[in-house]
Amino acid sequence: MTDHPRRVTRALLSVSDKTGLIEFAQALAGHGVELVSTGGTAKAIAAAGLKVRDVSELTGFPEMMDGRVKTLHPKVHGGLLAIRDNKEHADAMKAHGIAPIDLLVVNLYPFEATVDKGAAYEDCIENIDIGGPAMIRAAAKNHDDVAVVVEAQDYQAVLDELAANKGATTLALRRRLAAKAYARTAAYDAAISNWFATQLKDNAPDFRAFGGRLIQSLRYGENPHQTAxxxxxxxxxxxxxxxxxxxxxxxxxxxxxxTDAAYECVGEFDPKRTAACVIVKHANPCGVAEGPDLVTAYRRALACDSTSAYGGIIAVNRTLDAEAARAIIGIFTEVIIAPDATEEAISIIGSRRNLRLLLAGGLPDPRRVGLTAKTVAGGLLVQSRDNAVVEDMDIKVATKRAPTDAELRDLKFAFRVAKHVKSNTIIYAKDLATVGIGAGQMSRVDSARIAARKAQDAAAEMKLAEPLTKGSVVASDAFFPFADGMLACIEAGATAVIQPGGSMRDEEVIKAADDHGIAMVFTGVRHFRH
Structure with missing residues (x-):
């Protein structure tokens, strides 16, 4: 790739976000660049005392239709698309009075922000930019000759090149800016198309696109040989x-x-009702508990599996306070995430320099509709978020014995947790705390046995006479296909069961529960998590 410098003689600026605009325009003017602009951008530049040419002077047409039509004109797009070294293009420019535009600076109407604030349908439509993306794509296509900037953070890179190259940009910069420009318009169109699909209640549009803004370039992915x-x-x-x-x-x-897995799980617990803590290791909760305060919830969650909690992620559903912070730093922890934290708690966490403390500013709404996506070879699997909440389910007693009030409370707690554990899932719970978690096994029986074994290990560590699965309740994320999985739970000491139901052998499972005096309820809702 040759350096291929291109001098900037004329720039078209049209921005909704005017951060850094005046300083950038002043610097361009200092390099002798003619400024052309539109609407509010032109007014802001003129108000700063800079000479600016309105785009209507360039096109010979006024802005019209509430600003919908102002840059969609051959004198704009010709100035952007003309190949400077092509004689035919140069002759066409001369014949039609088209002046070259060497730098385009456009950031788009704030469609995403408009949707995010819950604006009306008509307002969202008005914030769909048409001329901006058209110009961006034109300039990016002709990046051999034209530089395109789509956000203020790239202003300085352009100014540095103009200063270093006597008012010219290099091909390397123009290519990088062009790549970013196409990515920006792609993400913008993805946001619009997904919004439309939501408005139309179209769960399977013919085309589906997702776009995002870089938060962080990571050192590597799941493993050191993977980029991320x-x-x-x-x-x-x-x-x-x-x-x-x-x-x-x-x-x-x-x-x-x-951290995402932990925070999504703790979001199931309304902070106005209870304090809650979730401890996650390898994307699975290894301890979850409610309590009157965060420190109690943390200690009860830790008791479920303190071995796995070492080096784990901790999420809480209330403002992190000093007492909870002191307890948490008692063992090695990778990340703490909370809606907020007191200054004293922040200071206490500060004594562990490598411990990450994240303040999310709020909790995820477990009922909120949204999409999730995962890649498969050559494709995307897209689905609606699992926003089923146990409080909203029609829970039906399937056995002769109904659960007691205390059992039902724990059953709902356990099913809430099961939603966030990899399938096949078995959750033992007692007094609003997990006491055994079996995750991700190919057999539900194995999950039941692993969870029971974890409870035995915890009992030995705490020097208890028997594991806390004795007298516990149990949740299964999906139905028991046979009675054997439930019998393993009963053997571990469970007295009540919550499961979706719907197996061909439900009657066999119900009979086994009745034979052992166990209460069992059906939710009618499955929580597979693969």
Whole structure:
């Protein structure tokens, strides 16, 4: 690639975000660049005392139709698309009075922000930019001759090149800016198309696109030989993507994935009702508990599996306070995420320099509609978020014995947790705390046995006479296909069961529960998580 410098003699500026605009325009003028602009951008530049030519002077047409038509004109697009070294193009420019535009500066109407604030349908439509993307794509296509800037953070790079190259840009910069320009318009169109699909209640549009803004370039992915980066989507769901990191090392790919899993789980617990803590290891909760305060919830969650909690991720659903902070730093922890934290708690966490503290500013709404996506070979699997909440389910008693009030409370708690554990899932719970978690096994029986074994290990560590699965309740994320999985839970000491139901052998499972005096309820809702 040759340097291929191109001198900037004329720039067209049209921006909705005017951050840094005046300083940039002043610097361009200092390099002898003629400024052409539109609407509010032109007024802002003129108000700063700079000479600026309105685009209507360039085109010979006024802005019209409430500004919808102003740059869609051959004198704009010809100036952007003409190949400077092509004689035919040069002759056409001369014949039609088209002046070259060497630098385009456009950031788009704030469609994503308009949708995010819940604006009316008509307002969202008016914030779909047409001329901006058309110009951006034209300039990016002709990047051999034209530089295109789509956000203020690239102003300085352009000015540095103009200063270093006697008012010219290099091909290397123009290519980089062109690539970014196409990515920006792609993300913009993705946001618009997904919004339209939502408005039309179209769950399977013929084309589906997702776009995002870089949050962080990561050192590597799940493993050191994999590259990775973290992007924010237009869905401003509170969590790791919205959080402020107050301290600690840079987050890794696995940190981000695990922190998201922890925070989504703790979002199931209304902070007005209870304090809650979730401890996650390798994207699975290894301890979840409610309590009257965060420190109690943390200690009860830790008791479920303190071995796995070492080096884990901790999420809480209330403002992190000093007492909880002191307890948490008692063992090695990778990340703490909370809606907020007191200054004293922040100071306490500060004593562990490498411990990441994230403040998300809010909790994710478990009922909120949204999309999730995962890649498969040659494709994307897209689905609506699992926003089923146990409080909204029609829970039906399937056995002769109905659960007691205390059992039903724990059953709902356990099913809430099961939603966030990899399938096949078995959750033992007692007094609003997990006491055994079996995750990700090919057999539901194995999950039941692993969870029971974890409870035995915890009992030995705490020097208890028997594991806390004795007298517990149990949740299964999907139905028991046979009675054997449930019998393994009963053997571990469970007295009540919550499951979706719907197996061909439900009657066999119900009979086994009745034979052992166990209460069992059906939710009618499955929580597979693969």
């Amino acid at each position: 980066a973290f992007y924010a989507t237009p869905d401003k769901r509170p969590g790791v993507s919205t959080a402020r990191q107050l301290q600690g090392k840079e987050l890794s790919y696995n940190n981000i994935n695990d």
